[in-house]
Amino acid sequence: MGKKKSFLLLVALFLMRSAYGEQEVVFPKKLLCATHQFAPYVYLEDKRIQGVEAEVFELLGQRLGIKIKIVLMPWARALSEAKSGNVDCLFAAFKSPEREHYLDFTTTPLHISELVFFKHKSTDIDYHSDQDLNGRILAMVRGFKNPENIVAMQSRNQLTYVEVAGLMQSFQMLQKKRAELVLFNRFVGEYILKQNPQLNIEAMRKPVRSTPAYIAISKKRQWPDLIPRIDQELALILISDRYQKIIAGYQQSVQAE
Numbered sequence: 001m002g003k004k005k006s007f008l009l010l011v012a013l014f015l016m017r018s019a020y021g022e023q024e025v026v027f028p029k030k031l032l033c034a035t036h037q038f039a040p041y042v043y044l045e046d047k048r049i050q051g052v053e054a055e056v057f058e059l060l061g062q063r064l065g066i067k068i069k070i071v072l073m074p075w076a077r078a079l080s081e082a083k084s085g086n087v088d089c090l091f092a093a094f095k096s097p098e099r100e101h102y103l104d105f106t107t108t109p110l111h112i113s114e115l116v117f118f119k120h121k122s123t124d125i126d127y128h129s130d131q132d133l134n135g136r137i138l139a140m141v142r143g144f145k146n147p148e149n150i151v152a153m154q155s156r157n158q159l160t161y162v163e164v165a166g167l168m169q170s171f172q173m174l175q176k177k178r179a180e181l182v183l184f185n186r187f188v189g190e191y192i193l194k195q196n197p198q199l200n201i202e203a204m205r206k207p208v209r210s211t212p213a214y215i216a217i218s219k220k221r222q223w224p225d226l227i228p229r230i231d232q233e234l235a236l237i238l239i240s241d242r243y244q245k246i247i248a249g250y251q252q253s254v255q256a257e
Contacts, residue, residue: 049072116207136180138150186203
């Protein structure tokens with residue numbers, strides 16, 4: 001068993017013992033969870049929501065005894081809907097002090113997001129440090145939480161943001177050379193490029209940041225015992241053979257020639 005699986009098992013065992021006291025706990029019978037098209041984690045195909053995390057949520061719902069419905073929408077809208085309480089659940093979200101005002105986050109991450117820059121193959125742009133970003137034009141997905149160093153450079157007018165609704169739109173801007181860089185999850189970006197071989201775009205080797213992304217519950221809900229239970233069951237799912245088979249299937253589709 002690897003270090004990651006051992007850690008998750010310890011988390012799950014701890015949560016099993018500490019999540020519940022002698023008081024009876026009540027969980028919702030249904031959860032409405034919002035996310036956005038984020039293939040291969042979650043996406044719509046043949047009128048059905050599919051992907052790594054769609055399958056994880058199916059397993060999670062079974063283990064919790066809760067019917068979970070996933071709805072897809074632009075990320076900025078998903079954040080707004082969770083803040084107002086129009087949806088119960090949001091995934092997969094980075095933690096931030098601002099978001100913690102209206103969301104309760106799990107302790108167990110749903111995945112670790114390795115953020116990298118993507119560029120047009122014809123350009124000689126490379127990324128080794130922030131100095132390489134001076135004067136660059138970045139296409140950024142609206143509502144995404146960007147690394148602090150990138151935000152700071154934008155606030156000092158050292159680089160330019162062009163906001164778009166989704167990753168495919170940002171790649172289209174790269175393809176047309178209306179933007180020079182796109183910062184996004186490597187796994188997701190490479191999956192989309194595999195599905196769209198007409199795009200002359202590639203990922204840079206050096207990651208900007210690796211950040212955990214979580215399930216979050218709207219603070220408009222009064223379910224204090226739900227997060228520990230999700231943590232417990234999610235940790236067990238992520239160390240299971242079933243999950244390893246799920247993730248391997250999507251990884252093969254990215255790596256296949």
